[in-house]
Amino acid sequence: MAGGGGNDVQWCFSQVKGAIDDDVAEADIISTVEFNHSGELLATGDKGGRVVIFQQEPENKSQPQCRGEYNVYSTFQSHEPEFDYLKSLEIEEKINKIRWLPQKNAAQFLLSTNDKTIKLWKISERDKRPEGYNLKEEDGRYRDPTTVTTLRVPVFRPMDLMVEASPRRVFANAHTYHINSISVNSDYETYLSADDLRVNLWHLEITDRSFNIVDIKPANMEELTEVITAAEFHPNQCNTFVYSSSKGTIRLCDMRASALCDKHSKLFEEPEDPSNRSFFSEIISSISDVKFSHNGRYMMTRDYLSVKIWDLNMESRPVETYQVHEYLRSKLCSLYENDCIFDKFECCWNGNDSVVMTGSYNNFFRMFDRGQKKDVTLEASRESSKPRAVLKPRKVCGGGKRKKDEISVDSLDFNKKILHTAWHPQENIIAVATTNNLYIFQDKLN
Amino acid sequence: MELNAEAKRIMALSLGKLYSSRMQRGGMKLHRSLQLSLVMRSARDIYFTAKLESDAEAAGRQPGAPGEDEEVAMVTEAVPAQPAGQAATDPQQSKTGTEAHMETEPSPERSCAPAVTQPLTEAPSNVPAKTECKPKPAQIVTPGDKENASPGSGSAVPALASDRHSRKRRGKAAAEPEFLPSKKPRMEQRKRGESGLQSGSCRGGASLASTLFRTIVAF
Numbered sequence: 001m002a003g004g005g006g007n008d009v010q011w012c013f014s015q016v017k018g019a020i021d022d023d024v025a026e027a028d029i030i031s032t033v034e035f036n037h038s039g040e041l042l043a044t045g046d047k048g049g050r051v052v053i054f055q056q057e058p059e060n061k062s063q064p065q066c067r068g069e070y071n072v073y074s075t076f077q078s079h080e081p082e083f084d085y086l087k088s089l090e091i092e093e094k095i096n097k098i099r100w101l102p103q104k105n106a107a108q109f110l111l112s113t114n115d116k117t118i119k120l121w122k123i124s125e126r127d128k129r130p131e132g133y134n135l136k137e138e139d140g141r142y143r144d145p146t147t148v149t150t151l152r153v154p155v156f157r158p159m160d161l162m163v164e165a166s167p168r169r170v171f172a173n174a175h176t177y178h179i180n181s182i183s184v185n186s187d188y189e190t191y192l193s194a195d196d197l198r199v200n201l202w203h204l205e206i207t208d209r210s211f212n213i214v215d216i217k218p219a220n221m222e223e224l225t226e227v228i229t230a231a232e233f234h235p236n237q238c239n240t241f242v243y244s245s246s247k248g249t250i251r252l253c254d255m256r257a258s259a260l261c262d263k264h265s266k267l268f269e270e271p272e273d274p275s276n277r278s279f280f281s282e283i284i285s286s287i288s289d290v291k292f293s294h295n296g297r298y299m300m301t302r303d304y305l306s307v308k309i310w311d312l313n314m315e316s317r318p319v320e321t322y323q324v325h326e327y328l329r330s331k332l333c334s335l336y337e338n339d340c341i342f343d344k345f346e347c348c349w350n351g352n353d354s355v356v357m358t359g360s361y362n363n364f365f366r367m368f369d370r371g372q373k374k375d376v377t378l379e380a381s382r383e384s385s386k387p388r389a390v391l392k393p394r395k396v397c398g399g400g401k402r403k404k405d406e407i408s409v410d411s412l413d414f415n416k417k418i419l420h421t422a423w424h425p426q427e428n429i430i431a432v433a434t435t436n437n438l439y440i441f442q443d444k445l446n
Numbered sequence: 447m448e449l450n451a452e453a454k455r456i457m458a459l460s461l462g463k464l465y466s467s468r469m470q471r472g473g474m475k476l477h478r479s480l481q482l483s484l485v486m487r488s489a490r491d492i493y494f495t496a497k498l499e500s501d502a503e504a505a506g507r508q509p510g511a512p513g514e515d516e517e518v519a520m521v522t523e524a525v526p527a528q529p530a531g532q533a534a535t536d537p538q539q540s541k542t543g544t545e546a547h548m549e550t551e552p553s554p555e556r557s558c559a560p561a562v563t564q565p566l567t568e569a570p571s572n573v574p575a576k577t578e579c580k581p582k583p584a585q586i587v588t589p590g591d592k593e594n595a596s597p598g599s600g601s602a603v604p605a606l607a608s609d610r611h612s613r614k615r616r617g618k619a620a621a622e623p624e625f626l627p628s629k630k631p632r633m634e635q636r637k638r639g640e641s642g643l644q645s646g647s648c649r650g651g652a653s654l655a656s657t658l659f660r661t662i663v664a665f
Contacts, residue, residue: 084473092472115472177476196476227477246477279456279488283481336485337459342478 009428010444011378011391015069017044017054018437020382030433032420036100036108039424042070042431043110044438045095049079051112051165053123054438067429067442074123076165079114091116097182099191101204109168111191115178118193120169120204128156174200174210181231187238194231199243201255213261214243214253229344230290237296240265244301248285252312268299268310270317280332280341288344293353294425300356302347305329307358307368322368322375325360327398327409340414350423359418362407363434364394380418380432380439390444450500453493460486 019028027048034043042054055073082091092115101109107124132154135143177195184191192213193200199214214231218224226247234240239255251264272281284304292299298319301308305326308318324345328335335341340361347358359365360377368375377394384391397406420433428443460482467474467482 087473089473090471094472178472224476224480227480229477246480279492280485282484282488286477286481333456336456339463342481 011428011430011441012388012444013385013391013439014067014388014429014442015440016382016385016437017052017070017072017440024436028436030420030436030438031094031096032098033422033431033433033438034098034100034110035422035424035431036110037102037425039426039429041073041100041108042422042440043098043100044431044433045078045098045112046436047092047094049077049081049093049095049114051076051078051095051098051110051121053163067427067445070440074163074165076121078112078119078121078167079117082116084116096179099182099184101184102188104188111182111184113179113182113193116172116175118171118179118182118202119167120171121165122168123163123165126162126164127158127160129159130154131157169204169207171202171207171210174202177227180229183231183233183241185233185238186236190238192231192233192241194228194243196227199228199231199241199261211259213255213259215260215262229287232290232292232299235292235294235296242290242292242299244287244290246286247282248287248303250287250290250299250301250310266312266315268315268318270308276329278329278332280336283341284332289346291347291349293349294351295353298353300347300349302345302358304341304343304345307347307356309356309370320370322356322366324358324366325396327396328361330399331409335414338414340417343417343419345418346420348421348423350428351426357421357423357430359421359432361414361417362396362412363416363418364396365418365421365432378441380434380437380441385439388444391441449496450493453489453496456489457486457493460489 018030019025025048027046027050029047030044031047032043032045035041036043040056042056044052044054046052051074052072053074054070056070057068059068078095079093081093083089084091094114095112096115097111097113099111101111101120103109107122110121110123112119112121131138132152134148134151134154135145137143171193175193175195175198177197179193179195181194182191189205190201190203193202193210194214197215197217198212200210201213202210214228216226216228226245226249229244229246231241231243234242240252241255242250242252244250248269250268252266252268253261254265255261257263257265272285287301287303289302290299297312299310299312301310301318302324305328306324307322309320309322311319332341345359347356349356354371355367355369357365357367363380364377365380366375366377377396378391379394395403395406396412397403397408399409402408416434418432418434422431424430430441432439432441464479464482467478
């Protein structure tokens with residue numbers, strides 16, 4: 001089994017959030033998952049435009065072996081459906097991405113985005129409230145001034161913790177196409193947002209303008225051959241960012257080189273394996289996610305069938321390639337018919353960059369231990385949701401004789417897909433989103 | 447002709463997806479549209495290559511005989527060649543990723559040009575070595591040929607529409623696939639029916655791809 005660190009990690013069920021019934025309301029479909037920088041907070045966004053933040057309970061001193069549970073900390077409506085009157089198009093409220101800002105004071109800040117608008121939210125706690133106003137009753141109604149006979153000074157009294165989310169900035173009207181990524185810069189002052197054809201640079205304090213730093217829109221749209229699929233800032237070089245394309249290439253850009261970064265500093269591309277050439281090979285090479293390693297030396301890309309690790313110093317090919325579900329290669333036509341071939345899977349690194357994780361179908365997710373060259377397939381299901389139950393590795397049988405406990409490709413449920421996963425920045429705690437449930441697993445502590 | 451049937455099926459499938467993507471909330475996604483058009487182009491390429499090969503075979507077997515009976519229909523003039531000429535004259539259709547591609551599309555020899563009258567169907571999954579299916583280098587046809595190209599071509603029809611209307615459908619061209627919305631303007635229905643793959647394929651294909659791109663651009 002794969003794990004972080006040298007020893008084999010055993011993953012156990014910890015919690016599951018979300019409705020149990022099989023009838024999934026579309027608004028409840030989880031569309032993004034993200035831990036904050038300390039791992040204490042876990043945010044999810046859904047198709048209905050809501051953000052739900054979970055907070056980890058402090059470790060129980062009497063039970064040092066148990067990590068704190070994640071409970072709901074705040075829920076708010078981040079985006080509402082809008083209408084673009086000029087184009088007669090509805091703008092979906094679905095949250096495409098959430099990115100946390102590093103914490104600078106008592107409040108927490110995060111960026112959330114739908115297809116067109118990015119918002120900066122402040123999440124703050126209130127555990128005291130003023131009491132003893134002279135002109136107002138406790139419930140807020142104004143008192144009849146004639147009844148006031150004495151004066152008193154209002155005082156703060158403790159109250160039940162209340163978590164408030166308020167929108168502090170709205171960054172709108174900068175994207176003609178659909179926003180697919182946002183990424184906070186390591187300078188903690190700027191961030192980028194990317195749509196199909198452009199990447200814009202924003203300052204967190206300034207909402208009425210942004211700088212366009214990448215523009216791949218051709219003069220004649222009929223010449224369009226590729227789009228931007230993801231973009232991310234380097235974790236510690238504030239001048240560097242990458243963006244991936246639908247053709248399977250990644251471009252690394254240096255903002256010091258020029259104002260408009262259309263010319264890349266590096267182009268990462270692996271030549272196509274001719275033996276894998278197929279009718280759909282063009283579209284399955286499209287990169288759906290790109291993530292820098294925490295140490296900034298590598299980046300990982302996810303395309304439909306594989307995960308690739310690239311050394312930033314080598315553009316010609318990835319240093320590691322992991323097959324996520326190679327058994328699907330012969331099923332591409334069916335996957336095209338049922339639209340699954342367009343699914344955009346994300347990927348993530350563990351805290352020390354030794355293990356990477358990504359999702360698959362049938363509520364399976366995969367982990368690849370880079371150091372030990374081992375991989376494991378696990379399943380997020382209600383059946384294996386007993387507290388602290390150890391997850392059993394799963395195996396898919398591509399063809400031929402199916403062994404006991406193996407699942408055949410044809411019996412995989414392609415409606416149960418895990419597109420979004422997140423790994424706690426320090427611990428072996430992972431959050432895995434199925435369609436409308438969030439599973440939290442952690443490694444078994446002895 | 448499994449390859450052909452598959453190619454047509456995939457093209458029909460793709461068109462259906464393209465149309466339905468217009469209806470979805472949030473509008474057409476550029477990336478999805480691009481991917482669909484890539485698949486359509488691949489299917490088209492495979493279809494034509496397969497057609498070429500089968501016609502070459504048929505011609506070899508029976509010199510002088512038309513490629514495929516019902517499909518020969520358009521033929522003769524059918525010749526795809528148009529795209530080049532067409533594209534040249536039709537600014538709208540000029541270079542697309544696929545357009546350019548089509549300009550060098552293989553134009554099957556007139557005599558054995560397959561008349562693609564079948565509606566779109568799909569392409570085989572995982573067709574091996576796409577390179578094998580790559581159309582042979584085309585013979586650029588002059589605009590003049592275009593006029594001879596299709597019988598009953600509505601020459602008066604404007605650029606985009608012309609190549610779509612250019613030919614009447616013949617052969618066992620199936621009824622239009624049910625999934626296609628019935629209320630679409632005739633232009634588009636006709637185009638579909640011809641699957642733009644009429645023989646010339648290229649031409650039809652050109653119109654097809656250009657329609658796709660126009661659709662994408664419109665967004």
